[in-house]
Amino acid sequence: MNKKKATATLEAILFAMGDSVDISRLASVIEEDVETTRKYLEEMTEKYNKGNGGIMLAWYDNAVQLCTKPEFYDDLIKIATAPKRYSLTDSVIETLSIVAYKQPVTRAEIERIRGVNCDHAINRLLELDLICELGRLDAPGKPILFGTTEQFLKSFGVRSVDELPHPDTLVVEEFKQQAEEEVQLSLDI
């Protein structure tokens, strides 16, 4: 399939499917390898972004989805139903960030890090489809492993989990600086 036809086909499929579609599935339809398909999709993304249309391509890990550009949100909600926006409590957000950065992660590990029982927060996140069960850890009791969902990427405007700032580099660096600046109170025993 030539590039022009492939691109049009990709648009047609993404439009019809509505949901996100794995790049590998798209590749099989246009009979190209995943790399080429990814390249086509990247070019489409650029074209949508630069163009004068109202739609764009959203990326989630290894899947893509068509959606409206955010700048039309205000006009759109005059006529379309606005997507629900949840305000998450601090404890829920904290739990979500642990899942996002430590996934796959067990309930016990989340609770160890937060130092409190997280049943409520985990249930809320499952309910909002921001996290999901990924499987079970091969350890005594076969604890459930949690991970983030595509809805998480959507809600937080993240293209991929890898895109999240990595705590080890960024944060530790910041902490070190803080430590240098902080006044040292010698409150020794």
Next chain:
Amino acid sequence: MNKKKATATLEAILFAMGDSVDISRLASVIEEDVETTRKYLEEMTEKYNKGNGGIMLAWYDNAVQLCTKPEFYDDLIKIATAPKRYSLTDSVIETLSIVAYKQPVTRAEIERIRGVNCDHAINRLLELDLICELGRLDAPGKPILFGTTEQFLKSFGVRSVDELPHPDTLVVEEFKQQAEEEVQLSLDI
């Protein structure tokens, strides 16, 4: 709203709504009169039709809708419809063999031979076009007579039903004897 922004907004609305939208409603969102909106939409239609995209604008009286261009239906089928896995279960094969060798045969006769209800198997075979209704038996209730189809002959490489190997009466006699001996044996014990 300038024309460029209006056009993009229209695309975004039509995308988000999915369904057809009245031109008058679209006009109110872009704050233009219906005539101007219609003109914009006509220009969009032309652009979609001439362009290399996979989507187009469909018109219904006073409404429009974004949809997939029909030339991509074949590709869409590859991904949108789950490929059906056809297979024959033992009970379907048994029923088929009875129809093949006993045709024309009624449902009651098939069930008498198999000793179980055959509704499911018969329906499946009809659906697969391996058997068909040949007519009705001139008997109380006018039961349907089943027989094998052209497709059956084609699939099994037979030119005519007469070519089917018939289990000769000798074999059936042999079965009877065997059965008698077996029972006799168990009575003697």
Next chain:
Amino acid sequence: MAIPVTLEVFEGPLDLLLYLIEKNKVDIYDIPIVTITDQYMAYIKAMEDRDMNIMSEFLVMAATLIDIKCRMLLPKEVNEEGEEEDPRDELVQKLLEYKMVRFLSVELKDRQLESGFNLYHKKNIPPEVASHEEPIDYDALIGDLNLAALNDIFQSILKRQEDKIDPVRSSFGNIEKEEIDISLKATYIEAYTREHKRFSFRSLLEKQGSKAELIVTFLVVLEMIRIGKVTIEQKENFSDIIITNNDDNNERIDLAQIG
């Protein structure tokens, strides 16, 4: 150190601990355990009326702090590599990890505020596509099945059908309802009684064919006892009954009595 009048709501014991460390402007790597523990305990006291489940988590942290406080008073422990172990290390690691989580939470919150302004649409499959039926691949459907196999299957069904029929009993032919003529039976038993004079009830029964005949025979004998045509004797329970003909009584059996 004074306690603020308004109590902040803390997400957990680590949150409170972190708050205290930040408030005291101390390096997280060098926590002044005594000061922090005192302040921590003061907070817990002020929070006493809170949920016991939440309180217990704070108390575990307080206990940990006191444990560290104690261990710091003792001579320093040395690990396998000969290095001095700081009892605060574990807590420091925990706090650092928690601090990172808090940082990420803020990051996520910001991102959430900026995103979610895209609208999606639901599946929009054209009806022509949705109603598409893939042609049946008969080669794949039939697979290894061929005429010979179909024939084998048909024959095995026939065999199974034969097996279901019990050939011995089915050769008996039809079983018809037996009509027992009571008067015939009565005449027969009277003749038998006259002939044998004294005989065993069991031997009489043994001569009867069906269950119905047995019943009728029993009824006839009962009637004969009633009219005194025969007398019976039995040595003990369940032993054979001996029937004796009373020659002098020639009364006929009233069949209506047996009916």
